[in-house]
Amino acid sequence: MSPLCPLLLALAAVPCALGACPVPSDLKREDGTRTCAKLYDKSDPYYENCCSGAELSLEPGADLPYLPSNWANTASSLVVAPRCELTVWSLSGKRGKTRKFSSGAYPRLEEYRKGIFGDWANSISALYCRCPPVPRPRSLEASESIPKPGPSSLHPHKVPVPTHLQPLPHLFPGSEGGPNSQPPFWEHPYPPYPILLQAAPTAAPPGGAG
Numbered sequence: 001m002s003p004l005c006p007l008l009l010a011l012a013a014v015p016c017a018l019g020a021c022p023v024p025s026d027l028k029r030e031d032g033t034r035t036c037a038k039l040y041d042k043s044d045p046y047y048e049n050c051c052s053g054a055e056l057s058l059e060p061g062a063d064l065p066y067l068p069s070n071w072a073n074t075a076s077s078l079v080v081a082p083r084c085e086l087t088v089w090s091l092s093g094k095r096g097k098t099r100k101f102s103s104g105a106y107p108r109l110e111e112y113r114k115g116i117f118g119d120w121a122n123s124i125s126a127l128y129c130r131c132p133p134v135p136r137p138r139s140l141e142a143s144e145s146i147p148k149p150g151p152s153s154l155h156p157h158k159v160p161v162p163t164h165l166q167p168l169p170h171l172f173p174g175s176e177g178g179p180n181s182q183p184p185f186w187e188h189p190y191p192p193y194p195i196l197l198q199a200a201p202t203a204a205p206p207g208g209a210g
Helices: 004-013
Strands: 035-044 052-058 077-091 095-106 127-129
Touching: none
Parallel strands: none
Antiparallel strands: 035 052, 035 077, 077 095, 077 127
């Protein structure tokens, strides 16, 4: 095995390949409020020395067409928080070349091309950082209240009653329907009154009564 192989394997296995740059999910203020992105004015050929020096924290929605004089064309490293996006321009007033950086760490902006011959190190003169709002738990609206069970749900297995066994309207008020009517006795779990059935008429014997 070549003597360089163990060294290459060790470098490939190093989990902190982004050097001193913070993890994007750690971009928060001391009070726990969210940070959209951070810019740093120092980078280095060694990743472990990147994301150092002075830093500029950006809140969600930060819109800076004109960066402060000490930060114009100064950023060499940057980190963008999860679910956020940083748009940068090479000239003030949001002019010139532009690029969008999604969530992640960018320790060396020299590695990101700006046009054919340039790169983004010391080339950011304007920026806009945005993050989508954090979704809140959806509350149950009044119109979406849980429906109450009706008679059909309490009696899912209703059997139709033959016509000749229907209740007599004059004996069972309310069974014929109407605004104050009650459900028919066969839909009650316990009938509220005795069940009287109308028997089918029987045929008279031939010849009549003797």
